Amino acid sequence: MAFNLEYTSKHRDVTYAMTVVADDDGELGIELLGANDRGTVVAEGALRLPPGGATETAKLLREALGAIAGFEGKRIRQSVGNANQRWTRDQDITLREAWLSHPPTAPATEVIRTLAAERERTPAAIRARLPRLGCDPDVTGRVLTEETAALVGRDAIAG
Structure with missing residues (x-):
């Protein structure tokens, strides 16, 4: 199933835009762009994920970005491993x-x-x-x- 999602967020003078595109095979393309109020690009990147790779990649990114936020003096609330999973x-x-x-x-x-x-x-x-x-x-x-x-x-x- 193909779809496109777009997310935006602003922090201080930087607007971040993330675009997620899925093709019919389930492969995901994720692009991130951050630009300040003057239009200067200050952040950019892209990921390609195979079908079914989003969940593990999301966990990995959350851990990595949480650690990086710690260096900036910020703290990101960590979720527990089975949070939001159905009980068997x-x-x-x-x-x-x-x-x-x-x-x-x-x-x-x-x-x-x-x-x-x-x-x-x-x-x-x-x-x-x-x-x-x-x-x-x-x-x-x-x-x-x-x-x-x-x-x-x-x-x-x-x-």
Whole structure:
């Protein structure tokens, strides 16, 4: 499927324009041009990506540009490896088992942080997923009852 996308952004006196063109085979062409208010080109570059190469290239560029921004004294918020990825049935099963394996005395926030790091998810994603698996996100090792499910929200299911 062929398509063209154009993005622009302005920072201080430089306007950046990015054009993405996909051909019928799925190959991507990406061109970047940055010009100041006087029309002087201050940034330019081009990439050619094979079909299916955009996701990994985007991750690589984000990491590289984040590191470079650090040299400029800026910080780019890094995303977690599996952020925005769908949960699989196996992931749900192992998360539920891991949560229920902890004693109720274990601090929930620490367990959530550990589970998040192991799964390359954010703590918020883990906490949001637990009720959907029938787990009480406030007490480790505990399943939701009908009463606690009603408090946690509409997506909570007793398990």
